[in-house]
Amino acid sequence: MKLTILGGGGFRVPLVYGALLTDRGEGRVTDVVLHDLDAGRLQAVARVLAEQAAGVPGAPAVTATTDLDEALRGAGFVFSAIRVGGLEGRADDERVALAEGVLGQETVGAGGIAYGLRTVPVAVDIARRVARLAPDAWLINFTNPAGLVTEAMSRHLGDRVIGICDSPVGLGRRIARVLGADPDEAWIDYVGLNHLGWVRGLRVAGRDELPRLLADPGLLGSFEEGKLFGVDWLRSLGAIPNEYLHYYYFNRETVRAYQRAEKTRGAFLAGQQARFYEEMRDPGAAALAAWDRTRAEREATYMAENRETAGAGDRDADDLSGGYEKVALALMRAIARDERATLILNVRNGATLAALDADAVIEVPCLVDANGAHPMAAAPLPDHAAGLVTAVKAVEREVLAAAESGSRATAVKAFALHPLVDSVNVARRLVEGYREVHPGLAYLR
Template identity: 90%
Template sequence: MKLTILGGGGFRVPLVYGALLGDRAEGRVTHVVLHDLDSRRLSAVTRVLAEQAAGVPDAPEVSATTDLDEALRGADFVFSAIRVGGLEGRANDERVALAEGVLGQETVGAGGIAYGLRTVPVAVDIARRVARLAPDAWVINFTNPAGLVTEAMSRHLGDRVIGICDSPVGLGRRIARVLGANPAEAWIDYVGLNHLGWVRGLRVAGRDELPRLLADPDLLGSFEEGKLFGVDWLRSLGAIPNEYLHYYYFNREAVRSYQQADKTRGAFLADQQARFYEEMKRPDAAALTAWDRTRAEREATYMSENRETAGAGERDADDLSGGYEKVALALMRAIARDERTTLILNVRNQGTLSVLDEDAVIEVPCLVDANGAHPVAVAPLPDHATGLVCSVKGVEREVLAAAESGSRATAVKAFALHPLVDSVNVARRLVEGYTDVHPGLAYLV
């Protein structure tokens, strides 16, 4: 089976390959094609993968190419993890927004809109090529903003594109762990959009254990989200929000913390990864060791500004292991082998949330089999969550409309309607600032 990884020179690709190395079952991936526009990064990541595969019998073959059509032909699965504009683009997203006093995070608020505006046209081109060159392939999208990009691609690929994210997986795992339950045996009642969802229940053997967690202040304050949001706020919500909702519930504090930081997250990662890829220019460099060291630092500093604002302290060691690669592998196994499973995924709504239309991509538990991912029926969201979900989905639709039409006015509308952008004039200045620094937004007129 052939897996094509778009963004194959990306830093997190070894996580995916490491998961594949542990899969010994029949029908596993036997050939991995890495595609990237940067041949230097492709070479570096290929070296890391080669060291990972050393001594592993029948490790999946790895090849690399800068030719997108060549990479897609004959693919059974396409894993999309591209970053349009690179980390320099992410740093610019943050910088322009913070200069206007609004959040610049890569998937939330102004930064997420800017990232979406320059990513959607590229993702749509990829979807059209997949439809033409590999019509039977399944596309697994991890490209951010994941829900928005998945929806853009679904307009050309239908349900054969599925978005994944590690945030809900990590959240469910932490809740189960603190309750003394096995995450693999727990049913997680999670619903929302990508980076905008809530755990409303966690069932073990048919019993919802979340009320027990919410009733125990010590237990509730003992894990990441309890520390991040505070016990009182979680009890008021009656649910455990995705960590990215910290940007909404504590927006003023988050913006201030980001403005006071020595470097934005994007600038930090750009410098960090530049050192890694520079080190990989040395033929004698231990590629896997260098990658592992850099990855550990990356994971330890994840959302550090938010944790500092909340006084949450350092991340627990169990939360430093990632997880999206496990979701991707479980998804491929379920489809390729009809190994039925349940995963929290980004898929078309299909009536799951009545407040959104059929084609709106949402993030919910899905039953997965050889025919793809099927969203599970969920209870309606409370009013406060419904309002936020509908508002942000409306913004996503304006981003898609702007990307399709090239309308600058529609781009301004997308920014202005976002709950974390507080002025139409700010929205206009954001569009000016982003078009000044991003050549990929020159299409907006």
């Protein structure tokens, strides 16, 4: 089976390939095609993959190409992890927003909207090409903002596009571990949008163990989210929010911390990864060792400003290993082999959440089989969560409308309606600021 990875020169691609190397089952991926616009980055990642595969019998063959159509033809699965504008674009997203006193994070608030506005047109073109060149392929989307981009692609691919994220998985596993449960045996009642969801229950052998966690301040404050949000706030919510909700619940403090930081996250990663790719220009450099070293630093500094604001300290060692590649592999296995699995995914709502229409992409537990991912029934959201979810989904819809129409006024509306943008005038200045730094937004008129 052929797997095409779009954004194949991206830094996290070796995580996906490493997961593939562990799969020895029938129907596994035998051919991996890396596609990227940057041939130098493709070559660097291919070197890392070659070192990963050394000594592994039957390792998937790897080829690289800058021709998108060639990459897509004959694919059984397409994994999309593109970054339109690169990390330099992410740094610009952060800088423009912070200059206006609002959050510039890549998926949340103004930065997420800017990223979406320049990514959606590219993602839609990819979806159309997949529909034409690989109509039987399943597209797994990891491109951020993952929920928004998955919804844009679903308008052309229907349920054959599925979005993945490692945040809900990591959250569920942390809760299970602190409760002394096997994460693989726990049922996680998680619901919301990508980077905007809550764990409302964690069932082990049919028993909901979350009330026990909420009732024990020592346990509740012992893991990442307890340290990040604080015991009192989690007990008030009666749920454990996705870590990205820290940007909403503690927005003022987070914006201040980002403004004080020596570098934004995007600028830090741009410099860090530039050094890695520069090192890979040396044909004698140990590619895998350099990649491992760079990845460890990347993971250890994840959401550092949020943790500093909350006094949460360093990340736990168990949280430094990523996880989205495991979700991707489990998803491909379930579909390719018709092995039923339950995974938290980004899919079209159907009738799952009454507050949203059927085509809205949400993030919920899904039953996966050969026919794809099927969202499982979910209890209604409490009012505070429903209000936030519907408000952010309305913003995503305005982003999609602006990307389709090229309307600058609609783009302003998207920014102005976001809960973390506090003024229409700020929204107007954001649109102008982003158009100045991003050539890809020249279509907004």
